[in-house]
Amino acid sequence: MKMKNIFFNSIMASLPKNVIQFTFGVLLLWLITGTFEISIAILGAAAFVITYSSVYMYNDVVDFKTDKRDREKLKWKLIASGDLSIKKAKYLALTFMVAGLSLSFFVNRWFLSIMLTLLFLNFLHTSPRTRFKRSVAKTSVNMTAIEFLKYSTGWFALSSNILQFPFWLVLSVSLIYTTGYMLYKFKFKGREIKSKKILFWIFGVLSSVSYGVSIFLYGFPLSLLFLITIAVTTFVFFKRIKFVSYRTGNMMFVGYLLLSVFIFSFLILMNPVVAELNDRIADEIDLQTGKFSGTLPEPLIQSIEDISNELKKYENLEDIEKTLNSTIRETLT
Known part of the structure; x- marks a missing residue:
């Protein structure tokens, strides 16, 4: 295997995204409950990343023939490019799965259950026997479930608390991510999007409602308002420059950009001035919500x-x- 392949492959390409998704759950737990165990967080992150690496290996094994016809994917898909044999890839997938699940066992049983569920849902997504990824409808449901669990891993690695779990926020982020994934996976453009307008309307409405509910329910409205402002600005900018969303490199860039901004939007609450402003906004929202409830x-x-x-x-x-x-x-x- 070439040296560059160690750093440029399916697993490494998705590593930053997976770390950010796990960190998201940890950060939410810390913001809402005020505490987390750093040692368990590190163990959970390692278990999540290693377990999920088996998913990418399995996907590359199943899709290597299709990947061979894609010039862009040939640059970082090791099996399709001939830099890794299918036999070795299967061994790697099994090794990652066993090692990751073994670590997950030491995190807690709920986290282990989530990892097993993620493996099963990804099997449905990729397996030649099911091939959910070929169906827009199946992908929309299955991928939303997958992303919901992925964004939840950081939380449930550290806590079994569901009363304070920010369900609506995690749901909105999962729906938004799935929408982007479908645009990339099925290479939807203007005409194709119009042909699937009902689906995109459903996702748009659900995302907007769940995100709006999050602003009112959770104690960090400033972060959510800041995030939506950046997201809308980015969308308008990319639309004006006619950004091609279905190219792999472009989609990865947008994903990492928005996920990084997502984490940053919550980290700014560590600044005392920003935290005070956030509290004022939250208090005003609670006041107005109380008045509305009275009607x-x-x-x-x-x-x-x-x-x-x-x-x-x-x-x-x-x-x-x-x-x-x-x-x-x-x-x-």
Whole structure:
């Protein structure tokens, strides 16, 4: 194997993205709960990156014939370029999977379960027997689930808390990422996007609603407002220069750029001045939300409170596990 292949391949190309996605969950946990264990975070990051490396190896094995016809991919797809044999690639995939899952076992059982689920969903995405990646509809659902779990790994490596888990924010980011992935994977342009306008409208509405809910629900509205401003500005700029989104290099550049900005938008809260401004905005949002809630019909308010109280019964994953075990025992007896 050539020296450049060690640093320029499917795994290394995706390494920064995976590290950022894991860090995202860790950062959210720290911002919301105020604490995290750095040793477990490092172990979890290593387990996540190593386990997920097997996915890229498996994908390269399955797609090597297709990759051979793509000049751009030939530069960094080792099997397609002939720099790595299929046999060695399979051994590498198995080694990464076993090593990564072994490390995941020492993080916690919930994290291990997430990693196993990610492997299964990626198998559905890539396997010749399922080939979800060939279907726009299947890809849209499966990839959203995959990205949701990936953005959640940092959180659940360190905590089983689901009461404070920022579900809507993670969902919005996953939907936005999946939209970008589909534009790249299926090489959608203007005409193709119009032909799939219902799908993109669904993703657009869901992303916007979940992101808007996040601004109101979570305690870092300034970060989210800053992020959406940068994202919209970037989109407008790329559209004006007629940026080709479906090229691999271009898509990787945009992905790393936006993910880096994403992390930065939360790190700025460490600045006391920015943190104070964020708190003021959050307090004003809470005040206006309270006023708005007071105008809602009493039956609707009661329904919302009932749902909230029901959800509060499950503070962490262990509570759900206990309820399920109890239900199963009652059913069997």
